[in-house]
Amino acid sequence: MKNNLFDRLKPKESKFFPLLRDMAEVIVTASDLIIDCVQVTNHDDAVTIYKKIKEQEHKGDRIQNEIFEELNDTFITPFDREDINSISSIRDNLTELIKRCSKSIRLYSPKTMPESAKLLASLVRESGQNILEGVEGLASLKKKSDEIRNCCNKLKEIESKADDIYEHFIIDLFENEKDAVEVIKLKDILHELERATDAAEMVGKIMRTIIIKYT
């Protein structure tokens, strides 16, 4: 399995960027699906969407493994191993949160899905798009640092918007939902969406660190 020393010394950086891009696309696809998921009207559709999100998660795992193999086989990497590791593990976390949200929807079948769930799902989708653009920029870091920084700023804004939406939702839920079981269900579902935007902002923080370190 191991390459010989000569192979390992040859810079092979170029593989990282396509892999990082693939990883970001997994996030985008999963967040497209979560938008559908918060709008399902029957249990079967929820099951179908959940399965598709799970497929994306597995795809993400495979890409992550390829990235790790690249890291093990390559001496010269474009960024510190730990930066690449951090981005990968947050991707993991982010798709995990999206999956959990869709699983909760499937299992809990809440009576109604509040408007805030749709807003949060759109914000998750918007985060995904900004991660994708930021990660694409990493391949030509010096030329694109302004664009990447812009994505990081947007990820921060989105997270802050999601925070506000989640807060208003929670205040409203605790004031107006008298069925405690529904409270449990909706609190879980929307919390997972809100945490997904947190995870996305974390990717932004790492990209910001990379800009500082390498430009």
Next chain:
Amino acid sequence: MKNNLFDRLKPKESKFFPLLRDMAEVIVTASDLIIDCVQVTNHDDAVTIYKKIKEQEHKGDRIQNEIFEELNDTFITPFDREDINSISSIRDNLTELIKRCSKSIRLYSPKTMPESAKLLASLVRESGQNILEGVEGLASLKKKSDEIRNCCNKLKEIESKADDIYEHFIIDLFENEKDAVEVIKLKDILHELERATDAAEMVGKIMRTIIIKYT
């Protein structure tokens, strides 16, 4: 406390495997106890079992410390430090989940314990057994790689079974349990058991990585 350089260069790998085995046995013992715990009929028994599980957790911590000391004192380790670290930290996580589950049982005193809790506890126990067998195999990795792989597959199957059981339980709970406080209690307790099988599967994933890396 530090050995001299000569001592530190001498390969002392052999200590790792007994320590890893001890660690796996902690998991097995803790999971034996959790099977008892989901079947307790009075609070005093719940307290006794909780204490025994806590003892196992402390034993696990001590073994983990010994492993870390070995890692610090030894230049040549059988596997990458991070692999050994990962296994240790998941053990930590797994016994933590078992402990939390038994603590919740002790504190919440749910009115009845659903059959699914017993099924999940048995699956946690089965996971523990497979971790033990897998870890024993690591000591003679090349000869035993098929056996280890087999354990990893079983850990995956068990996790997937536990997932199904937990899902059916949650659907049933939300449909049929009208007492929201009982919903909170049982959801917490069974979730911890389900997450314990997730943690066990993670150990399987690491063992699989070790097979790929070192054979």
Next chain:
Amino acid sequence: MKNNLFDRLKPKESKFFPLLRDMAEVIVTASDLIIDCVQVTNHDDAVTIYKKIKEQEHKGDRIQNEIFEELNDTFITPFDREDINSISSIRDNLTELIKRCSKSIRLYSPKTMPESAKLLASLVRESGQNILEGVEGLASLKKKSDEIRNCCNKLKEIESKADDIYEHFIIDLFENEKDAVEVIKLKDILHELERATDAAEMVGKIMRTIIIKYT
């Protein structure tokens, strides 16, 4: 941004200790605020305190970044990078828990705040004080190892007290609070306080490791 090699080789350890101290002071200030927070009687005060805690969190993030920059620019650090990293990341975790607790109070507006919440907040404060004293000791490790060990012991005692208080609170809550929505609110709020003392104990564990390693 990078210093030249000569600069990087010069020991600059002295910066770490003031930075670690600043970090510990963030914890102390945040825990002072959480004591106020569990005693608020109106929503506006809860909002004000939450904002102040968030400021402390941001201050903590800035200090953490400075510590990371120091680690990147310095070859010779007083302790292993991973020890410093661990302390930093637990600080992060601890202030995050304090922030979440105050956020929950702000959002949930529970009908009454149980006495246990005040007790737990005081214990968080006491933990913060012991972290500060312990961290101050690290700067003269050999002379101060007894004092540091003393702080670690106290952190352990505090965590154990917090555990007891939380347990009694939960038992009481599940027995006597008939409003399930209040159960959800208070369980969340007090759990975050209890976990904050867990995080503080973890800092103690790391300081203990540092004593063993370097004295």
